[in-house]
Amino acid sequence: MDALEYERFADIYSIWTATAGSTHTNLPFYVQAYLAAEGSVVELGVGDGRIAVEAAVRGRHVVGVDLSPAMLALCQARAAEAGVANRLTLLQGDFRSFVLPEPAALIALPYHSIGHLTSLDAKRDALRHIHTQLRPGGRFIFDDFLMTPGRLDEMRRVQLRAEYDTPDGHHALLWVTSLIDAHAQTMRVVTWEDLLDDDGVMMRRRYRPLSLSWMSPAQAAALLADTGFKAEGCLGAFDGTPFLAATAEEQIWIARKDSAT
Ligand SMILES: C[S@@+](CC[C@H](N)C(=O)[O-])C[C@H]1O[C@@H](n2cnc3c(N)ncnc32)[C@H](O)[C@@H]1O
Structure with a gap:
């Protein structure tokens, strides 16, 4: 890691x-x-x-x-x-x-x-x-x-993981998907957090990837x-x-x- x-x-x-x-x-x-x-x-x-x-x-x-x-x-x-x-x-x-x-x-x-x-x-x-x-x-x-083929497919999908308000008062959406190398049994779990203003316009996007394997x-x-x-x-x-x-x-x-x- x-x-x-x-x-x-x-x-x-x-x-x-x-x-x-x-x-x-x-x-x-x-x-x-x-x-x-x-x-x-x-x-x-x-x-x-x-x-x-x-x-x-x-x-x-x-x-x-x-x-x-x-x-x-x-x-x-x-x-x-x-x-x-x-x-x-x-x-x-x-x-x-x-x-x-x-x-x-x-x-x-x-x-x-x-x-x-x-x-x-x-x-x-x-x-x-x-x-x-x-x-x-x-x-x-x-x-x-x-890991099963079904689970890998599910992890490859883009999912809206959560919707919440950040401590500094912004509305946020947290998304996730995974880039998978099935042969190497590794994946990069990529999350991105969108911060929205009061009109729902995205002000900032932040990525936080994690390296994983199985x-x-x-x-x-x-x-x-x-x-x-x-x-x-x-x-x-x-x-x-x-x-x-x-x-x-x-x-x-x-x-x-x-x-x-
Ligand atoms: C998925 S979290 C699990 C946290 C907690 N055990 C739980 O169940 O919620 C993985 C944790 O392992 C730590 N970690 C990852 N690689 C590590 C390593 N090589 N040595 C020590 N800690 C590591 C990360 O910093 C992180 O806090």
């Missing part, structure tokens, strides 16, 4: 997640996993703390790691507003090189964020590194897009095995439905570091 992408995206992140398909289901899934963990919990790509702060409100201490200072600032502000800043430890770092204060019982990488590493090699580096930061027997949970379930399974993880299970939806290729909406992997390592 271009390190600057989320610096530009941060100010529309809450609109983005509020209008997304999977955020309402991935939130309770990850919060539950954080609360159930026996030991320290880490969220990689903690973003604005959408998940971590909710877990903190319910009593869990969470270490949040993110590359983007702008996203970390949003997370800090959200935690302070919720009165749980003391239950969050925020670290600026990359998925491939972060250093934890202590080995973790659970490391989570929610909301397709592994896709921000756009090559399999980069993902392999991240998983190898995540393995080193877990305690023996610790868990790693992540989800990835489950793996097939077979690639994800191979990567976990390659990097020393034991895959305990794969879910097809955040309600706990086991993965079945024909019906799955997502791929949600639950993996463990061997207790002897």
Whole structure:
């Protein structure tokens, strides 16, 4: 990922997640996993703390790691507003090189964020590194897009994602489409925000692209095995439905570091 992408995206992140398909289901899934963990919990790509702060409100201490200072600032502000800043430890770092204060019982990488590493090699580096930061027997949970031809077609379409008023009082429309390279399994999610004056005339358009990618379930399974993880299970939806290729909406992997390592 271009390190600057989320610096530009941060100010529309809450609109983005509020209008997304999977955020309402991935939130309770990850919060539950954080609360159930026996030991320290880490969220990689903690973003604005959408998940971590909710877990903190319910009593869990969470270490949040993110590359983007702008996203970390949003997370800090959200935690302070919720009165749980003391239950969050925020670290600026990359998925491939972060250093934890202590080995973790659970490391989570929610909301397709592994896709921000756009090559399999980069993902392999991240998983190898995540393995080193877990305690023996610790868990790693992540989800990835489950791409189908239908989903790719949908992402290629131009969609009006949201209509809202900006903090400085302008009316805004947020649009999105994706430029997809199906062979490379990469995409550029391009958003543009149109600011309108009182007559509905566009005054300014701002683009905020994000680079993303996806793996097939077979690639994800191979990567976990390659990097020393034991895959305990794969879910097809955040309600706990086991993965079945024909019906799955997502791929949600639950993996463990061997207790002897
Ligand atoms: C899709 S957001 C997810 C935020 C949050 N986990 C959620 O579910 O709303 C992805 C986050 O990962 C961060 N990120 C992307 N690439 C990263 C990397 N290589 N290392 C650390 N953080 C990264 C971005 O800055 C962003 O905050």
